[in-house]
Amino acid sequence: MSLIKACLFDLDGVIVDTAKYHYQAWRQLANELGFDLTLEQNEQLKGISRMESLDIILAIGGVELSEEEKVRRATEKNARYLELCMQMTPEDTLPGVRAFLDELKHRSVKIGLGSASKNAKVILERIDMLSYFETIVDGNRITRGKPDPQVFLLGAEDLNTPPANCAVFEDAVAGIQSAIAAGMLAVGIGEKSVLAEADIVVPGFVGFHFSDLGD
Ligand code: BG6
Ligand code: MG
Numbered sequence: 001m002s003l004i005k006a007c008l009f010d011l012d013g014v015i016v017d018t019a020k021y022h023y024q025a026w027r028q029l030a031n032e033l034g035f036d037l038t039l040e041q042n043e044q045l046k047g048i049s050r051m052e053s054l055d056i057i058l059a060i061g062g063v064e065l066s067e068e069e070k071v072r073r074a075t076e077k078n079a080r081y082l083e084l085c086m087q088m089t090p091e092d093t094l095p096g097v098r099a100f101l102d103e104l105k106h107r108s109v110k111i112g113l114g115s116a117s118k119n120a121k122v123i124l125e126r127i128d129m130l131s132y133f134e135t136i137v138d139g140n141r142i143t144r145g146k147p148d149p150q151v152f153l154l155g156a157e158d159l160n161t162p163p164a165n166c167a168v169f170e171d172a173v174a175g176i177q178s179a180i181a182a183g184m185l186a187v188g189i190g191e192k193s194v195l196a197e198a199d200i201v202v203p204g205f206v207g208f209h210f211s212d213l214g215d
Contacts, residue, residue, distance in 0.1 A: 004165060004185065004210075005109060006111070007110070008169070010172065012047075014169050015093060022045070023042045025077045025078075029054075029073055043194065047171075047172030049116050050074050050118065054073065085119070094204060094205065095204060096205030096206035097205050100210075110159040112155040112156075114137050115136075115151070116146055116151070135155055137158070147174045147178045149181040150178075152178055163182050163183040167184060168186055173194065173197070176195055179198075185199050185200075187213070
């Protein structure tokens with residue numbers, strides 16, 4: 001019998017590749033302000049809330065804006081981001097995700113979402129994945145962003161599962177730190193060199209099985 005009774009998934013970059021759309025929309029904002037945003041700099045934004053991401057970007061460009069202007073720019077970025085997301089279909093779900101979630105359901109392992117995004121439900125609906133999740137903890141619900149453990153602790157509570165019996169799937173450094181701080185098994189989706197703190201790192205879900213989480 002496995003120790004893991006619940007799996008909590010990040011959304012962007014784990015269930016669906018929206019990271020490229022976030023990057024595209026942020027890059028356009030940076031360009032409008034007169035500087036560029038590299039893919040490497042974008043890595044720092046993964047898992048980070050919209051307003052915190054904007055602050056990081058403005059610091060990169062050495063640009064200062066009033067609070068009002070920041071809200072305006074962030075709203076604009078979000079509209080652009082959502083427009084890009086609306087091109088997505090269920091086929092944009094990352095490879096292997098559906099099969100892995102089906103396996104979890106088959107094994108009666110609980111499934112939850114833990115995302116910093118305020119757009120989580122819209123995006124899950126768009127790719128027809130909403131019905132998989134017994135709970136959704138998103139950016140509208142949390143008061144402390146990743147790397148704080150709040151998002152995953154709330155998810156575990158909703159699923160009535162002690163943190164030690166939860167696994168978290170994350171593509172962001174901040175998200176892995178959040179999972180570790182919550183006392184959960186941290187599974188990195190991506191590169192080992194980036195997600196070095198994770199307990200396990202895999203490039204994606206293709207060929208990944210529940211038994212790979214250990215006993
Ligand atoms: C995270 C993304 O999932 O959500 C971040 O990794 C993003 O890049 C954050 O900034 C907030 O998303 P949204 O959709 O509320 O702007
Ligand atoms: Mg992510």
